[in-house]
Amino acid sequence: MTITAYHDSPYEGRPHRYYFAITNDCNRACPWCSTYSSPGKKTYLLKEKFIHLLPKEGSFEIQFEGGEPTLHPDLFWMIKQSRETRRCNRVVLCTNGVVFPFLYRNNRIDNKKSKSSLKNYFLKMGHPLTIKLSLNHHLYEHDKLIFEKAKLVVDVFEDLRAIGDFKIILNVRRRNNRKYNYDKLILEHLSHYALEPYTNIFFLQAYGKNKNNKLAEKPFLVGYNFTLFNPDGKSFGNDLISRSEAMKELP
DSSP states (O other), X not given: OOOOOOOOOOOTTOOEEEEEEOBSBOSSOOTTOXXXXXXXXXXXXXXXXXXXXXXXXXXXXXXXXXXXXXXXXXXXXXXXXXXXXXXXXXXXXEEOOTTSOOOEETTEEOHHHHHHHHHHHHXXXXXXXXXXXXXXXXXXXXXXXXXXXXXXXXXXHHHHTTTSOEEEEEEEEEOOOGGGGGGHHHHHHXXXXXXXXXXXXXXXXXXXXGTTOXXXXXXXXXXXXXXXXXXXXXXXXXXXXXXXXXXXXXX
C-alpha cells in the first residue's frame, strides 16, 4: 500500500470554499460538538435554498458537514448539483462514517464485501473528492470497530487514487486532560492500524458545547478564504463562533 500524507491546508490560489452544514441532526452526541448537533435535531437545508446559495460564477470548492451530513436525504443530489456547475473543483465530506456501507459476516466485518461496497459508495460521489473521517473517544466508545473501519476506508481510498483524485483525512480530536491520559489510547490505535500518515490530530477547541472547557484550545482559523452556511441557509462569513452559536438556536 502506498502511504501518502495529505492535509487539507489552504494554499495560495485555492478556490473559495463554501462550508455547508446541511443538518444539525446527528447519529452520535459528541459532548463537545462545535455545532450543538445531536440525535433528534430537525433542521435540514432545503434543496431550493441550497441551489440559491451555490455560487453563480467562478471556481469554488464545497464542503458538506453538519451535524452528520450523510443523514440528509438529499446529500447525493447536492453533490450532483455542485458538480454539474462544472465550476466545482472539489467536494469535501466531513462525516463520522456511521452510515458507511460496511458489511458483516458472523458479527465481524467482511473485508472483501465491505471494500466493494465502500468503493461503489464513494464512486457515486465522483471526484475530486476528499473525505474527512472523524475519530475520537466518544465515537470509539460507541463502536469498538471504528479504527478497523477507518483502516478499511483508507485502503479503499488508496485503491481509488489509481483512477482519480480521491483523498482521505482522519480528523482526530483529543481531550487535553491528564485525567484521560490525553487520549493516549486513541494514538495507540492509530499506530496499531498504521493510520498516522492520514491523520490531522489536535486537541478539542473551546467553542460550541465545549466553550466552557478551560483545558480546551482557543478556537483558531486555518485560512480565511471560505464562507459558512447553516442548515437554515444563513451565512456567517468565516466567523466560526457566531455560526456555532446560531446553530445552538436551531430546532
